[in-house]
Amino acid sequence: MSTIKRYDKDDSTSYALGATLSIELLKARPDCVRRIYLHSKLNSAEIINTIESLADQASAAIDIETNDKAFRILSQKENCFVIAEFDKFDAPIDGSAPHIVLVNPSNAGNLGTIIRSAVGFDLPDIAIIKPAADIFDPKTVRASMGSLFRLRFSHYDQFEDYISAHKDRPIYPFMLNRDSKDLREVDIPNTFSLVFGNEATGLPKEFACIGTPVQIHHSDAIDSLNLPIALSIGLYSATRSRDFSPHFFDVANEVQL
Amino acid sequence: MSTIKRYDKDDSTSYALGATLSIELLKARPDCVRRIYLHSKLNSAEIINTIESLADQASAAIDIETNDKAFRILSQKENCFVIAEFDKFDAPIDGSAPHIVLVNPSNAGNLGTIIRSAVGFDLPDIAIIKPAADIFDPKTVRASMGSLFRLRFSHYDQFEDYISAHKDRPIYPFMLNRDSKDLREVDIPNTFSLVFGNEATGLPKEFACIGTPVQIHHSDAIDSLNLPIALSIGLYSATRSRDFSPHFFDVANEVQL
Numbered sequence: 001m002s003t004i005k006r007y008d009k010d011d012s013t014s015y016a017l018g019a020t021l022s023i024e025l026l027k028a029r030p031d032c033v034r035r036i037y038l039h040s041k042l043n044s045a046e047i048i049n050t051i052e053s054l055a056d057q058a059s060a061a062i063d064i065e066t067n068d069k070a071f072r073i074l075s076q077k078e079n080c081f082v083i084a085e086f087d088k089f090d091a092p093i094d095g096s097a098p099h100i101v102l103v104n105p106s107n108a109g110n111l112g113t114i115i116r117s118a119v120g121f122d123l124p125d126i127a128i129i130k131p132a133a134d135i136f137d138p139k140t141v142r143a144s145m146g147s148l149f150r151l152r153f154s155h156y157d158q159f160e161d162y163i164s165a166h167k168d169r170p171i172y173p174f175m176l177n178r179d180s181k182d183l184r185e186v187d188i189p190n191t192f193s194l195v196f197g198n199e200a201t202g203l204p205k206e207f208a209c210i211g212t213p214v215q216i217h218h219s220d221a222i223d224s225l226n227l228p229i230a231l232s233i234g235l236y237s238a239t240r241s242r243d244f245s246p247h248f249f250d251v252a253n254e255v256q257l
Numbered sequence: 258m259s260t261i262k263r264y265d266k267d268d269s270t271s272y273a274l275g276a277t278l279s280i281e282l283l284k285a286r287p288d289c290v291r292r293i294y295l296h297s298k299l300n301s302a303e304i305i306n307t308i309e310s311l312a313d314q315a316s317a318a319i320d321i322e323t324n325d326k327a328f329r330i331l332s333q334k335e336n337c338f339v340i341a342e343f344d345k346f347d348a349p350i351d352g353s354a355p356h357i358v359l360v361n362p363s364n365a366g367n368l369g370t371i372i373r374s375a376v377g378f379d380l381p382d383i384a385i386i387k388p389a390a391d392i393f394d395p396k397t398v399r400a401s402m403g404s405l406f407r408l409r410f411s412h413y414d415q416f417e418d419y420i421s422a423h424k425d426r427p428i429y430p431f432m433l434n435r436d437s438k439d440l441r442e443v444d445i446p447n448t449f450s451l452v453f454g455n456e457a458t459g460l461p462k463e464f465a466c467i468g469t470p471v472q473i474h475h476s477d478a479i480d481s482l483n484l485p486i487a488l489s490i491g492l493y494s495a496t497r498s499r500d501f502s503p504h505f506f507d508v509a510n511e512v513q514l
Contacts, residue, residue, distance in 0.1 A: 120475035
C-alpha cells in the first residue's frame with residue numbers, strides 16, 4: 001500500500017481525477033502512469049475493463065488498487081471513482097509550429113480550459129512565461145479534460161528568453177486597449193505566436209511595440225473578455241482556413257517521453 | 258442591524274461580492290440595491306467615495322453599513338471588502354433582437370462567463386430553458402463581472418415555449434456531431450437565435466432537424482470545446498460584420514425595472 005498525500009506543486013507526480021481523465025491519460029501517455037486508484041463504489045464493468053486493458057498495454061507495469069482513502073484525500077468531487085497518479089513529463093514545444101504564448105497566467109482552471117482549446121484547434125504548442133499557474137495542478141488537468149496529455153509546453157523566465165529561442169516569427173500580442181488592430185482585419189500566416197497576458201491585467205503596455213498588436217472588438221459594457229475566451233477566439237480566427245483532418249496529432253510519434 | 262444569511266435560490270435578494278461588482282450594480286441597476294456592506298479593513302477612500310456617491314444618486318435610500326460578520330457569512334474570498342445586497346429583477350428579452358438560447362445550462366460559473374460574452378458582443382438577450390443554473394447565484398453574478406446587470410433574460414419551461422413566443426426567426430442549433438454545417442461557412446443574418454445545449458451533453462439529437470444546425474470545427478483530440486468558449490466563438494462569428502459603437506446599451510432606457 002502506497003502513501004497518499006494531497007498534491008503539491010513541488011511533487012514529481014500529479015493526479016488525474018475521474019474515469020474520463022484517467023482513460024485519456026492511459027491512452028495518450030501510458031508510460032507516465034504510476035498507479036490507478038479505484039473506488040469500491042465503481043460498478044461500471046466497462047470502465048474497469050477499459051482501464052485494465054489500457055494498463056496492460058503500457059510498457060511498464062501499472063498498479064491498480066481499490067482504495068477509498070485515496071479519494072477522501074485527493075478528490076473533493078462526489079462522483080469521482082477513478083484516480084490516476086502520473087509522473088510529470090516534459091514535452092517541449094516544436095520550434096517550427098505556431099505557438100501560443102501565455103504571459104503569467106494565474107488561474108489553474110483557466111490554464112486547463114486554454115489547453116483544451118489549444119489542442120482542439122490543433123495548436124498544441126504553448127510557451128508559458130513565469131510566474132504562472134501550475135500546468136500539472138490537478139485543477140489544470142481536470143479543466144483541460146485530459147488534453148494536457150496531448151500538449152507540448154515550455155516554460156521561460158522572461159518573454160525575452162522565449163523570443164531569443166524562437167526568432168523571426170510573426171508575433172501577435174492580444175491587447176486590451178482600443179488602438180490595436182481589429183482581429184477581424186488581420187490575416188494571420190501559418191506560423192505565428194499569439195501572445196496573451198494575465199487574467200487581471202492583460203499584457204503590459206510594452207507589448208504594443210512588438211509585432212502586430214491585435215484586439216478583439218467588443219462593446220464598452222464590459223472591460224474585457226474572459227482570458228480563455230479571448231484566446232479561443234484568437235485560435236478560431238488564426239485557423240479559419242485550416243482543414244481539421246482527424247488524428248492530426250499522434251502524441252506517441254511526436255513527443256519524446 | 259439586518260439579519261444576514263447565506264444565499265438561497267428561493268430568496269428574493271442576492272449578493273454582488275466585491276467592490277467592482279457592487280459598483281457595476283450601483284451604476285446599472287441602482288434601484289435594485291437594498292444594502293451595501295463594507296468591511297472594516299476597506300481603506301480605499303476612492304472606493305468608499307464612489308459607492309457613497311452612486312448610492313446617493315439612487316431614487317430610494319440605500320443603507321451602507323460596516324459589518325464584518327456579513328463577509329464571514331457571505332464571502333469565501335479573502336480580498337472581498339464590499340458586498341451589495343440587491344433585489345432580483347425582471348428584464349425580459351427583446352423580441353426583435355438576436356437571441357442566445359441556453360438549453361439546460363448547469364453551471365453557475367459558466368452561465369456568468371456566457372453573460373459576460375453576450376453583453377461584450379452586444380447580444381444581451383438570453384433565453385434560458387429550464388432546468389438551469391440560477392442566474393442570480395452570487396457565483397453567476399461574479400463570473401459575469403457584473404454584466405448580468407446589463408442583460409435581458411427570460412426563462413421557459415420547454416424549448417417549444419420559446420419557439421412559440423418567438424416565431425419566424427432563423428435558428429442555429431450548435432451541435433456536437435460532425436455532420437452539421439461548419440460555422441465558418443454560415444452567413445448569419447441580423448436577427449437570429451443561436452441555441453446551445455448543456456455542458457455535459459450538448460443539444461439533444463432532435464435539434465439537428467431545427468433551422469440550420471452548425472458546428473465549430475475542431476480536431477479529434479478533444480470531444481468538444483468548453484461551452485462558454487463555443488458560445489463566444491458563435492457570438493464572435495455572428496457579429497463579424499458589426500460595428501461596436503460605444504455605449505450601445507443604456508440599461509436605464511431599455512429595460513423596465
